[in-house]
Amino acid sequence: MELDSFMSSDPLWKRLRFVNWGAFGISPEHGKQLSKLLQDLAAKKEARAMKASQKLWSLIRANPDFSGPVRPYLEEIRHISEPAVRDEINDLIDLG
Numbered sequence: 812m813e814l815d816s817f818m819s820s821d822p823l824w825k826r827l828r829f830v831n832w833g834a835f836g837i838s839p840e841h842g843k844q845l846s847k848l849l850q851d852l853a854a855k856k857e858a859r860a861m862k863a864s865q866k867l868w869s870l871i872r873a874n875p876d877f878s879g880p881v882r883p884y885l886e887e888i889r890h891i892s893e894p895a896v897r898d899e900i901n902d903l904i905d906l907g
């Protein structure tokens with residue numbers, strides 16, 4: 812079985828563990844931070860998701876190259892998010 816097809820059926824949090832952020836020129840520290848923030852953004856607790864969106868906005872704003880690699884995850888999370896969080900995700904996507 813191909814790794815991509817196996818991973819696509821896994822939950823987001825599990826797939827984020829296997830992202831090779833280094834392939835995008837992202838340091839291991841930033842990669843770990845991005846994975847955690849994306850998981851928090853997908854959280855059912857709106858306050859946690861909103862806080863993650865603010866931190867992601869700051870991180871992407873300071874590192875514009877991060878927007879491309881995180882975009883597919885943002886689009887996926889947007890589909891499962893509440894409207895207020897969805898608006899924040901739209902703002903994150905617009906940064907790129």
